[in-house]
Amino acid sequence: MTRKTVRIAMNGVTGRMGYRQHLVRSILALREQGGLDLGDGTVLWPEPILLGRREHALKEIAGRHGLTEVSTDIDAVLADPSVDIYFDSQVTSAREEALGKAIAAGKHVYTEKPTATGLDGALALARLAHARGVRHGVVQDKIFLPGLRKLKRLVDGGFFGRVLSVRGEFGYWVFEGDWQPAQRPSWNYRAEDGGGIVVDMFPHWEYVLHELFGRVTSVQALATTHIPQRWDEQGKPYDATADDAAYGVFELEGGAVAQINSSWTVRVHRDELVEFQVDGTEGSAVAGLRTCRVQHRGATPKPVWNPDVPATEAFRDQWQEVPDNTEFDNGFKAQWELFLKHVYAGAPYHWDLLAGARGVQLAELGLRSSAEGRRVEVPEVSL
Incomplete structure (x- = not known):
């Protein structure tokens, strides 16, 4: 069995939904079960990087769960070639710009909804992700x-x-x-x-x-x-x-x-x-x-x-x-698993940024x- 580390920048984990459902009950739950088995001899091991504006809050969460990586610099995190996936559960008004940066940096993106404050912005993100060739998913829990x-x-x-x-x-x-x-x-x-x-x-x-x-x-x-x-x-x-x-x-x-x-x-x-x-x-x-x-x-x-x-x-x-x-x-964990299998094993996945645009x-x-x-x-x- 081969273990592959997947580095995931998680922006917004100081919020209720980002912390409880996405970090604790999804990503950390996957670690507790030994990672995600892709069925081909590969196990994905998610390694979260806690990203946000309040460093003290990020460090407190990291310390609580035995994590080591926190950052308040989204540009530096997105410039790191070892970061595979960007996840966003910030307030809606901050999401569109951050997703755009992540897609432009060539990161696969997974995000809470709504993906943008208006349809034009939501469609622009979907088109940018399609043109950039990155995998993308929207939480539809x-x-x-x-x-x-x-x-x-x-x-x-x-x-x-x-x-x-x-x-x-x-x-x-x-x-x-x-x-x-x-x-x-x-x-x-x-x-x-x-x-x-x-x-x-x-x-x-x-x-x-x-x-x-x-x-x-x-x-x-x-x-x-x-x-x-x-x-x-x-x-x-x-x-x-x-x-x-x-x-x-x-x-x-x-x-x-x-x-x-x-x-x-x-x-x-x-x-x-x-x-x-x-x-x-x-x-x-x-x-x-x-x-x-x-x-x-x-x-x-x-x-x-x-x-x-x-x-x-x-x-x-x-x-x-x-x-x-x-x-x-847990529904959030189930969708995380499907998205990770989509990114790393090519599994079908249709809850993408275009689906997110329909919601917007x-x-x-x-x-x-x-x-x-x-x-x-x-x-x-x-x-």
Whole structure:
């Protein structure tokens, strides 16, 4: 067995997502399992270089996990020929420039979404990566969640017949920050810093819908700021200039309609923080982060509307749980493994910068739809 060291510059690991999901639960988890076996006698050994602006924070994380390499100089790291991959989980406003530098330096790139602040920038990155001949991938973690993998299994097996509609509910109450600390960074609520739930979540909905049910062909959205003032990490009040809730209707190729509510101003009365209900001619399913329940056409009860008497049926009990039937690894780690196999073993991979651009496009058109109060067509994008 040959061990190949893969040096990965990881920019943004001081943030919640970059640290927990990408560094700890993906890259360090791969090291804990002995590396990634490519199946040809080669084991990839990821060696992270922690990159960011706050050296003291980087050193603290490195010390906590027995790592040695940290840097605040992105140009120097990208100029190092031993660095193979650049990963970005910075704030959105800083991502486009950094990715452009990494691609120009000939590095393979893997990045959180959105890939840029606008479609033009996102497409420019995809075209630059294509011209430069580097491998590139965009995090699309939701489709690797156990609940959505079960849902895809149902779609692929023809369980639904013709899919009629998809209903999605995502969100939770993010504290304003005055009497309880907010559980999301304050920049998420400032449009000038790249914040907003449309920019954050519509790219997710694009790839979930595209992957499972078909390309989004139109969007009609209402984005709003329900909480106009919040308090930042220092306890200082600030104006919330970004949308904190969005209500979207998406037409899909093939005729299905998706309705998805996204909100940081909703209190949870559902089994999981995100749930999708899919209704088809032959059956329905409700999928969350981990679970998926189904009701087939042949087992569908016959409810009768009668508001004069209490409900006599426990509707949730009429659904059947979809079994795991396999072990589900962490979704972020699973996609890291696929990307590394794509780079070093030529494995197929289609969650690239062009796919990322589709997500940016949907967010951009969703905001346009909200601002103009109309339905907006979503044209196909290409290199």
